[in-house]
Amino acid sequence: MLTELKAQPADKILQLIQMFKDDPRPVKIDLGVGVYKDATGLTPVMRAVKAAEKTLWETQTTKTYTGLAGDPAFATAMAGMILAGAVADDRIAAVATPGGTGAIRQALELVRMAAPQATVWLSNPTWPNHPSIIRYLGIPMREYRYFDAESGAVDFDGMMADLDAVKPGDVVLLHGCCHNPTGANLNMVEWAAVAALLNRRHAVPLVDLAYQGFGDGLEEDAAPTRLIARECPEVLIAASCSKNFGIYRERTGILMTIGDAGLRAVTQGNLAFLNRQNYSFPPDHGARLVTMILENAALTALWKSELEEVRLNMLTLRQALADALRAETGSDRFGFVGAHRGMFSRLGITADQVERLRVEHGIYMVGDSRLNIAGLNAQTVPVLAKAVAQVIR
Numbered sequence: 539m540l541t542e543l544k545a546q547p548a549d550k551i552l553q554l555i556q557m558f559k560d561d562p563r564p565v566k567i568d569l570g571v572g573v574y575k576d577a578t579g580l581t582p583v584m585r586a587v588k589a590a591e592k593t594l595w596e597t598q599t600t601k602t603y604t605g606l607a608g609d610p611a612f613a614t615a616m617a618g619m620i621l622a623g624a625v626a627d628d629r630i631a632a633v634a635t636p637g638g639t640g641a642i643r644q645a646l647e648l649v650r651m652a653a654p655q656a657t658v659w660l661s662n663p664t665w666p667n668h669p670s671i672i673r674y675l676g677i678p679m680r681e682y683r684y685f686d687a688e689s690g691a692v693d694f695d696g697m698m699a700d701l702d703a704v705k706p707g708d709v710v711l712l713h714g715c716c717h718n719p720t721g722a723n724l725n726m727v728e729w730a731a732v733a734a735l736l737n738r739r740h741a742v743p744l745v746d747l748a749y750q751g752f753g754d755g756l757e758e759d760a761a762p763t764r765l766i767a768r769e770c771p772e773v774l775i776a777a778s779c780s781k782n783f784g785i786y787r788e789r790t791g792i793l794m795t796i797g798d799a800g801l802r803a804v805t806q807g808n809l810a811f812l813n814r815q816n817y818s819f820p821p822d823h824g825a826r827l828v829t830m831i832l833e834n835a836a837l838t839a840l841w842k843s844e845l846e847e848v849r850l851n852m853l854t855l856r857q858a859l860a861d862a863l864r865a866e867t868g869s870d871r872f873g874f875v876g877a878h879r880g881m882f883s884r885l886g887i888t889a890d891q892v893e894r895l896r897v898e899h900g901i902y903m904v905g906d907s908r909l910n911i912a913g914l915n916a917q918t919v920p921v922l923a924k925a926v927a928q929v930i931r
Contacts, residue, residue, distance in 0.1 A: 550666070551904060558902045566900035567918050569909040572718070572881060573786060574848055577915045584784045586841035590830040603819045606810040608634025608792075612825040615832040616792045620747065620777055622757075624764035628799040631806040633813050634820040637789040638748045638778025639667060644793045645744055645774045646675055647812050649709050658744070659701065659710045661685075663884075663906065665718045665746070668711060682710075685720045687886050690874025692722045698735060706740035709774070712766070714747035715759040716880025719908035723753065723879055729762045733769040744774040751782040751845045752852065753879035772797045779828050781881070782845055788824025848912075852881065855914050862923035867930070881912050891929040899925040 554570040573581050607613070613632035621630070635641040649656055658677050660668050661684035672679045683696030704710060712732070717723055724732065736743055743766050750759045767773050772795075779790040795805050813820060831837040860876035875883050885907040895901040901922060903909040914922065 554902055554904065557896075561900060561902075563900045567902065567913065567922065569901065569903040569913040569922075571913070572910055574781060574784065574852075574881065574912045575915075576851075579915075581784065581786070584841060584844045586831050586837050586844060587783060587785060587827055589840070590827045590834075590837060593830065594826060604822050606813045606819060607632065607806070608820045608825055609822065609829065611833070612829045613792065613794070615829045616777060617794065619756075619832060620750065620760055620775065620794070621764055621767055622760065624767045625796050626799065628802055629796050630794055631797075631802050631809055632792055632794040633809040634822075634825050635776075635791040635793055635813075636817065636821055637780060638746070638776055638791040639671075640789065640817075640820070641776035641778065641791040641793040642668065642746060643671055644809070644812050644816070645776050646671055646677060647816070648774070648793075648795070648808065649742075649744075650675055650677055651808065651812070653707050653709075655707070656742075657705065657708045659704060659708060659741075661697075661711070661713065661717070663719055664711070664713075668746075684717075685722055685884070687884070690720075690722065690872075690878070690884075690886065692724055692728070694724070694728050698731065701732070701735055701741075702739070704736070704739045704741045708739070708741045709744050710736060710741050711744045711746060712762075714745045714750070714763045714775075716749035716753045716882070718748065718880070719882045719884055719904070719906065721878030721880050721883040721911075722874070724762065726761060726765065729765050730769070733766055736770055742772050742774065743770055744776065746776050748778040749781050749880050750777070752849055752881060755849070756782075756842065756845065767796055770796075779824060783824070783828055783831070783841070785824045785827065788827070789821050790824030790828060792825075852911050855911050855919065856883075858916070858919045859911070859914065859923065862920050863926060866923045866927035872926075875911075881910050882908050883911060884908050885926065887926065887930060891926075894929040895925055898929070901925055 551570055558568045575581055612634055617630055635644055657680050658672050659680050659682050662681040669679060682700035683693045686693040715723060745763050745766060747763055753759045775794040777792050780786045797805060831841050857876045860873055863872040864870060887907045889905045892903055892905050892907050
């Protein structure tokens with residue numbers, strides 16, 4: 539049997555991580571992997587998470603199973619953080635998942651089970667795992683224009699023109715905030731227009747919310763998702779706690795559905811069924827920490843202050859990089875970097891220039907020129923700017 543297996547293409551980001559590790563140069567910069575790093579290059583454990591873990595260690599009396607959907611308190615806490623009452627609770631069904639990737643996978647499994655003829659529409663570009671999972675599940679897929687590489691902004695007219703071809707029952711995957719890989723986001727007027735178009739076309743939005751709190755603020759980043767939830771009769775939301783709680787390895791995510799209250803019980807049962815087929819009971823440790831933090835006013839305040847520090851640090855790095863690139867290149871070609879939000883931006887340089895950055899300067903980023911802003915610090919920003927200026931001359 540095993541002799542029939544074919545080699546799978548290497549994941550480009552994981553391949554980049556290994557190349558960085560194998561690089562013997564003492565001075566090198568990793569801008570590929572999508573994790574937050576502080577000025578020392580460490581991805582720290584938040585103080586609020588540490589405090590919750592200490593309390594959990596002291597008080598937890600069992601490690602038995604929770605339930606197929608996870609602890610209901612986690613779903614309640616996450617619905618409060620993401621939706622904040624935008625829709626009635628009796629319209630929401632939810633299951634805990636192994637990270638945001640697990641939530642996306644379960645959402646697509648649900649689509650395939652409920653609407654096997656539906657096409658899933660993705661932004662061009664999008665996170666590479668989106669099309670990878672969709673192809674693996676055999677779900678029809680199409681793209682809509684999203685990013686204008688010349689301006690570094692959203693191609694909103696192109697997006698709306700493409701989405702006008704969406705058919706009833708199709709699913710449109712939207713990045714709730716901090717678009718990955720571009721960092722370019724819709725404004726609220728544009729979000730309202732998207733919601734109206736989806737309703738007119740009778741399509742279902744699937745919101746991938748992986749970076750709430752990393753862009754303009756915890757509440758501001760949730761505003762588009764809340765608008766979609768209020769305006770659209772059916773919504774799927776896949777959310778991750780990896781970034782905003784810094785618990786990457788705990789694999790903590792959630793899939794929420796919003797629909798008619800009369801369908802909630804059936805929907806909840808189907809979500810639990812899908813969990814049972816894929817992994818039975820979802821991981822609990824990270825979900826329990828998140829629940830403890832969101833249920834405790836003091837821990838919530840501490841966590842929010844830490845998250846705000848992370849967000850402001852990335853904004854500072856963004857502007858510093860935009861300024862340094864302007865100084866080194868003598869142009870505003872990269873000014874959009876300061877306007878983008880979240881961990882990522884696309885510089886808009888060629889694959890050959892990205893390769894020169896790696897070979898000649900020890901600077902690692904994805905081949906499409908996506909860089910992780912959080913991989914920089916005050917010392918490496920000018921190094922990157924000088925190197926970019928050299929390779930584009």
